[in-house]
Amino acid sequence: MGVPLNASISPGRCDLAPGAIREALTRFSPYDPGADLDVSTLGIKDWGDLHVSTARESVATIADALELPLQQSEAMVLLGGDNAITRPGVRALGRIDRVGLITFDAHFDLRDLSLGYINGNPIRALLDDGLPGSQIVQIGIQAFANSAPYGAVAREAGIEFVTAPRVHAEGIGHHVERALVKLSEAVDAIYIDLDIDVLDRSFAPACPGSRPGGLMPWQLREAVRICGRHHKVRMMDIVEIDPRNDVADSTVLNAAACLLEFCAGVRER
């Protein structure tokens, strides 16, 4: 389902991303030779775009709109839009103290709530909603991209995070597996927030927040594939792409590849 919400700190056109990602998908094959698997056999349904104009309004609107699709499907992907859709997406999964969250993001997204509900504070808003910090794992956090007070909020809340340099040094697979095991012991449903700005800037020029030193596309694809396989993963979002700033369609092709990897993971359940 497309959720073209545009409630960003900086002006942009993330609302154009659902269409651009759908277009990018047409340039891929549904077949993965390595696993001898065809995602077109999965029964994927496009629920169209859901229009919401403000992040505050989106909480009730998205929760209502997701009820039927969630009942009818093994897993859902939300095509943002900006990162403000993560809060309503998580809330749609039911009792918040029974939900786990993994973010792939260069940023904590823990900005102060006095700014209103925006793309810079969905995780802070979720803590405020009652999501325990111990049920949040953030992977791909970048140096020199986050303010000290937000690092302090993460530590105080008990949020576990894995920095981009650690991913480069140690690989991403076991960090993702470990996060899924830890969360699945405590929760009924897991939400994956895929902020494409977690990628190195050269692979995600259309994300305002991407910086050099971020994750490589194959690392993110491996991570998303693993998440798709886990039976408690019910929803994933793909956010923060302003297609007007893309170069050679690199960002939207990466987003589409991640969507396909997620589908392949679900197929492998």
Ligand SMILES: [Mn+2]
């Ligand atoms: Mn983000």
